[in-house]
Amino acid sequence: MSAARNRTTPLTSNNESVAVDSDATRIVIIGGGISGLASAALLARDGYSVTVVEKNDDLGGRAGSWERDGFRFDTGPSWYLMPEVFDHFYKLLGTSAAEQLDLVTLDPGYRVFFEGYDAPVDVALDRDKNIALFEDFEPGAGDKLEKYLKSARDTYEMAKEKFLYTSFADLRPIMSRQVLAQSPKLAQLLLEPLSNRVARTVKDDRLQKILGYPAVFLGSSPYITPSMYHLMSHLDLEDGVLYPMGGFTSLITSIADLARAEGVTIITGAPVTRIIVEGDAAAGVEYVPADGAPTVLAADIVVSAADLHFTETKLLAPEHRTYPQEYWDKSTPSSSGLLIYLGVQGSIPELEHHTLMFTSEWKKSFEAIFGVDSSIPDPASLYVCKPSAIDPSAAPDGYENLFVLVPIPADPSIGRGDSDGDGDARIEALADKVIEQIATWAKIPDLADRITVRKTVGPRNFVENYNSWRGNALGPAHTLKQSAFFRAGNVSKKVSGLYFVGSSTIPGVGLPMCLISAEVLVKRLRGDTSTGPMPEPLLPTASIAAVPPMIPAGVSTTAIGEPAADTDEAAAPTSVVAESRSHDDDTAATAKDTAR
Numbered sequence: 001m002s003a004a005r006n007r008t009t010p011l012t013s014n015n016e017s018v019a020v021d022s023d024a025t026r027i028v029i030i031g032g033g034i035s036g037l038a039s040a041a042l043l044a045r046d047g048y049s050v051t052v053v054e055k056n057d058d059l060g061g062r063a064g065s066w067e068r069d070g071f072r073f074d075t076g077p078s079w080y081l082m083p084e085v086f087d088h089f090y091k092l093l094g095t096s097a098a099e100q101l102d103l104v105t106l107d108p109g110y111r112v113f114f115e116g117y118d119a120p121v122d123v124a125l126d127r128d129k130n131i132a133l134f135e136d137f138e139p140g141a142g143d144k145l146e147k148y149l150k151s152a153r154d155t156y157e158m159a160k161e162k163f164l165y166t167s168f169a170d171l172r173p174i175m176s177r178q179v180l181a182q183s184p185k186l187a188q189l190l191l192e193p194l195s196n197r198v199a200r201t202v203k204d205d206r207l208q209k210i211l212g213y214p215a216v217f218l219g220s221s222p223y224i225t226p227s228m229y230h231l232m233s234h235l236d237l238e239d240g241v242l243y244p245m246g247g248f249t250s251l252i253t254s255i256a257d258l259a260r261a262e263g264v265t266i267i268t269g270a271p272v273t274r275i276i277v278e279g280d281a282a283a284g285v286e287y288v289p290a291d292g293a294p295t296v297l298a299a300d301i302v303v304s305a306a307d308l309h310f311t312e313t314k315l316l317a318p319e320h321r322t323y324p325q326e327y328w329d330k331s332t333p334s335s336s337g338l339l340i341y342l343g344v345q346g347s348i349p350e351l352e353h354h355t356l357m358f359t360s361e362w363k364k365s366f367e368a369i370f371g372v373d374s375s376i377p378d379p380a381s382l383y384v385c386k387p388s389a390i391d392p393s394a395a396p397d398g399y400e401n402l403f404v405l406v407p408i409p410a411d412p413s414i415g416r417g418d419s420d421g422d423g424d425a426r427i428e429a430l431a432d433k434v435i436e437q438i439a440t441w442a443k444i445p446d447l448a449d450r451i452t453v454r455k456t457v458g459p460r461n462f463v464e465n466y467n468s469w470r471g472n473a474l475g476p477a478h479t480l481k482q483s484a485f486f487r488a489g490n491v492s493k494k495v496s497g498l499y500f501v502g503s504s505t506i507p508g509v510g511l512p513m514c515l516i517s518a519e520v521l522v523k524r525l526r527g528d529t530s531t532g533p534m535p536e537p538l539l540p541t542a543s544i545a546a547v548p549p550m551i552p553a554g555v556s557t558t559a560i561g562e563p564a565a566d567t568d569e570a571a572a573p574t575s576v577v578a579e580s581r582s583h584d585d586d587t588a589a590t591a592k593d594t595a596r
Helices: 034-045 083-092 127-137 141-163 177-181 183-191 194-201 205-218 227-239 248-261 308-314 325-329 362-370 425-441 459-466 511-526 574-579 585-595
Strands: 026-030 049-053 065-068 071-074 103-105 110-114 121-123 242-244 265-267 272-278 281-287 295-298 301-304 336-345 354-358 382-385 399-408 451-457 498-500
Touching: 026 034, 026 281, 034 049, 034 083, 034 248, 034 301, 034 511, 065 248, 065 451, 071 248, 071 336, 071 399, 083 511, 110 205, 121 127, 121 205, 127 141, 127 205, 127 227, 141 177, 141 194, 141 227, 177 183, 183 227, 194 205, 194 227, 205 227, 205 354, 205 362, 242 248, 248 265, 281 301, 308 325, 336 425, 336 459, 354 425, 382 425, 399 425, 425 451, 498 511
Parallel strands: 026 049, 026 301, 049 265, 110 354, 301 498
Antiparallel strands: 065 071, 103 242, 110 121, 272 281, 281 295, 336 399, 336 451, 354 382, 382 399
């Protein structure tokens, strides 16, 4: 099938049609969040004819924006980490992060309040200052942090080189001599919880929390997250924290504009109601546009960037499900969240751009969120973002913009939020308590009286707005059985031509991971089983073959035209695979086959 490059004029309207090469393979992408838009841009550049269908009127998904009375709020992600991942994505499209975004470096990176301590702690931009900070808290902790950060950096680089940019369709390229030589260390990184590694590094309770909290970025708990993710400390304690001026909606806008420039058609306000399957192949989607008449959009390939649970259990018939309800019954969602958007009169110097508040009952709080009998922690550890300190677009003059996130259980019965206190009673009462907690801990006694704009979001909103499984905020949590090659794969095993991207699938949660998932999709369609980032810029394939077949269960595949891995490098670390059985049965089978 021919796939001539589509060079059309950028769209001027979200729902405007474009002329496409009738010979190009047609792809429909469900969902206009960051992973859907990024996938669309890359696939269109690679020569496909791409249409994105988004249920909401606005793009961005969780990375959306809300405005009122001169305030602009990012509705979800607010930490810009792994900057090289963003820059690489942009360079694939022939541009760069510097050209697309106005990035500002934060110093301090963030501030931390600890329950029971009067003075907050500022985590600096400078690595050496953070080492000195740890030494001040605990003699000898500075040297230990230095070693911890070296391990975090080495693990991060190994993850980028071997585990993040691969579909795991073939494990042999992953199992290089370098990885095999480190298999005992890798086994420990996967099997030991982050909390244990942190406890072996420092004894001071406050330092342990600084090293353990990055698990929350993964929608998880340090007590169930593999210690492999101590790599996150390299990002915030050494690599630095950035912020895109104009907020994270500027990131979404830039990717959407690039997608349109590549010829992508974007349809908004059009929820998809089913994936059409003919025989065992994806044939398109049915969606309901603004006029209410069900519409069928034919396709050769369907990519779902929607919540994977929703995709599998609501958009596909039972016989077409790779991940049926039984899979999800054994899985762990990320935490949900109480989100509070506050417009506040006057300045709030007590808070930094990023402020964290950690309770003394640290472990008990995570057990409440992720335990069998879940409950809302009281008091709760929480996070506050104040972008208005450096971004004038976030609030009117003389006011501050506060975004508050409180991790709570993934349980829609907790309720939904709304504007001006009109959310469910339980959500609004919890928001009142959180506002009081911030006021007390940060010594801002009149905070509640200065609030002029207020909106809350609860687990039920995540279900209604994003079709989120159990109202989780980020996707499946990064537990051992839901990380790396044990995470849900990006291709259907039941429907040919059906693929998945986004936080539900590999490589995981967070904006950088969603961008990588788009690239991994391109590699999957190309039959590229390499483990590193693709060359920049992305050059369109000379021709695009017919839709790749689904991978039969238990079969380890090698890309067509690529030599098989050397025999002495084709073994997986059996100690890792043997210790945990993946929910993704085919991937686990592949790992075992390769290990033999």
